Amino acid sequence: MKSRNAWPIMDWNWTWPKEALRDGKRIALTAKEFGLLEYLMRNADRVLSRAQISERVWDIDFDTGTNVVDAYIKLLRKKVDRDFEPKLIHTRVGMGYILTAAP
Amino acid sequence: MTIRTRLALQFLLLASLILGGAFMVVYALSAAYREEEFISRLKDRGTNTAKLLIQVDEVDEQLLARIEGDNPVRLPEEVIRIFDHHNKQIFKLGIAQGDSVPPGILDQVRLEGDQRLEIGERELVAFPFTDRYDRFVVEASGRDIYGRSKLRNEGRVMIATFLIGLVLIFLVGRFYAQRALSPVQRLINEIRAISGVSLALRVQAGNEQDELAQLARSFNELLDRLEKTFLSQKNFIANASHEMRTPLTSISGQLEVLMLKARTPEEYSTALRSVLDDMHALNRLADRLLLMAQAGSKAPVASFVPVRIDEVLWQSRAEVQRTGSAHTVDIDLGKVEDEADLLVLGNENLLRSLLTNLFENACKYSDDHKAMVSLHATATEVEVVVTDKGIGIAPQDHERVFEPFYRANNTGGAKGHGIGLSLARRIAELHGGRITLSSAEGAGSRFVAHLPKAA
Numbered sequence: 001m002k003s004r005n006a007w008p009i010m011d012w013n014w015t016w017p018k019e020a021l022r023d024g025k026r027i028a029l030t031a032k033e034f035g036l037l038e039y040l041m042r043n044a045d046r047v048l049s050r051a052q053i054s055e056r057v058w059d060i061d062f063d064t065g066t067n068v069v070d071a072y073i074k075l076l077r078k079k080v081d082r083d084f085e086p087k088l089i090h091t092r093v094g095m096g097y098i099l100t101a102a103p
Numbered sequence: 104m105t106i107r108t109r110l111a112l113q114f115l116l117l118a119s120l121i122l123g124g125a126f127m128v129v130y131a132l133s134a135a136y137r138e139e140e141f142i143s144r145l146k147d148r149g150t151n152t153a154k155l156l157i158q159v160d161e162v163d164e165q166l167l168a169r170i171e172g173d174n175p176v177r178l179p180e181e182v183i184r185i186f187d188h189h190n191k192q193i194f195k196l197g198i199a200q201g202d203s204v205p206p207g208i209l210d211q212v213r214l215e216g217d218q219r220l221e222i223g224e225r226e227l228v229a230f231p232f233t234d235r236y237d238r239f240v241v242e243a244s245g246r247d248i249y250g251r252s253k254l255r256n257e258g259r260v261m262i263a264t265f266l267i268g269l270v271l272i273f274l275v276g277r278f279y280a281q282r283a284l285s286p287v288q289r290l291i292n293e294i295r296a297i298s299g300v301s302l303a304l305r306v307q308a309g310n311e312q313d314e315l316a317q318l319a320r321s322f323n324e325l326l327d328r329l330e331k332t333f334l335s336q337k338n339f340i341a342n343a344s345h346e347m348r349t350p351l352t353s354i355s356g357q358l359e360v361l362m363l364k365a366r367t368p369e370e371y372s373t374a375l376r377s378v379l380d381d382m383h384a385l386n387r388l389a390d391r392l393l394l395m396a397q398a399g400s401k402a403p404v405a406s407f408v409p410v411r412i413d414e415v416l417w418q419s420r421a422e423v424q425r426t427g428s429a430h431t432v433d434i435d436l437g438k439v440e441d442e443a444d445l446l447v448l449g450n451e452n453l454l455r456s457l458l459t460n461l462f463e464n465a466c467k468y469s470d471d472h473k474a475m476v477s478l479h480a481t482a483t484e485v486e487v488v489v490t491d492k493g494i495g496i497a498p499q500d501h502e503r504v505f506e507p508f509y510r511a512n513n514t515g516g517a518k519g520h521g522i523g524l525s526l527a528r529r530i531a532e533l534h535g536g537r538i539t540l541s542s543a544e545g546a547g548s549r550f551v552a553h554l555p556k557a558a
Binding site: 016030031032058060066067068071072074075078079 | 411413414417433434435436437439440441442
């Protein structure tokens, strides 16, 4: 996983400025998707609550009843997990989300 | 060549073709009729003479020549000759100039019937005449002096009529062309009188429904639009310079007061911070005016790329919360399922400015300084809904809040230039979208930016 910022300026992509690499395939990500994935990966194998995620990645109070975390997990799963095995992002009902290769 | 002359000439050409054609047909018919009539008279004369000579036994050549010599029905320069079956001339009346009968004509008559010839101005007809004993050939010729002179006269009259007619047609054609085109000339003169400074003038459309009235009306509509644009441009510049002056006056005022006497470092730093705030405000105003000018032109459309609207949403949120410390923006992503629901073809900077303006507006005009933002996707559009619990907008102002520099009466002490919403609308329109508003005074506002999805 790396930031595209290091790349030559010609290759700069405003829409998907970041990318992840999985099984040799490039996955284009937005800044927020990248932030979420990064946070999940830095805390791999640990369950992260929605409140934790929303505060760290989006700087929002989870009390506001936001659905932002769920929406982005959904988007991220489509990019990171849909076409790959094994699945990495898992839901822990009532607790939050976890990124792990061994659920 | 003016249309007037061209019309007159075309009219002339057409009329002369028709008139000339008609005259030629009449002349040809008259000529054919004259010839036909003269030949039939010649033939009658020939037949009568032959009958007298051959069928009436009492009449011989000398008597016949005497009788016929005084006959008042004789034709001018009439010559009648009768030949027997040996082609021998048995009778001759009148003096033939150039006595020769074209050779072979008699045999031709016996074989094929009537023969006609024209020798100079003389016309000649030869025909068979048969009685009980013999097969004769009668040859009658003469000069149709009256007929020909009548025909010549007729021709001369026609040519004269034709020439006079041409002149008349040209004059009348010019007159009519001028009359038909006089409204155009009037229109030209009226349009010449209209310039940048007299845009309020209009051309007269009249009550008629013809093409020229339509042209005049279309031209007036064009002028309406031009005048409106011209006026709004003028107002824009006036308003913009006014808006620039407010912070500038504040800055110079503060500096003047500051320089009245020596100040403590604390006083200096307070004043400088206040001046800096004004400078920032000025800067933002300049930025927005620039964006406004950009959004007004079509230029950015070419550089449109797919933009993730949610990213723009977060950036705008950060910007609004940074500039107004009390401002909060709550974002709800609704039922967004797929990345395609978030892609808009556009310019990221312009879209950010659009959303920032909507957010700022919502925060600025509500007591809780809170904007509630939600994202929805339809089959073709992405909708960004910005709701607040603020002072609201009276129905009569719903359209006017989008006009540049317009500020409703209930904005109170809130700072603003009246640029944000008009800029937002222009940006939305530039992206092929629109902004809708539902609000009532005191009941908060709900702005929806409809943006077409990419692809």
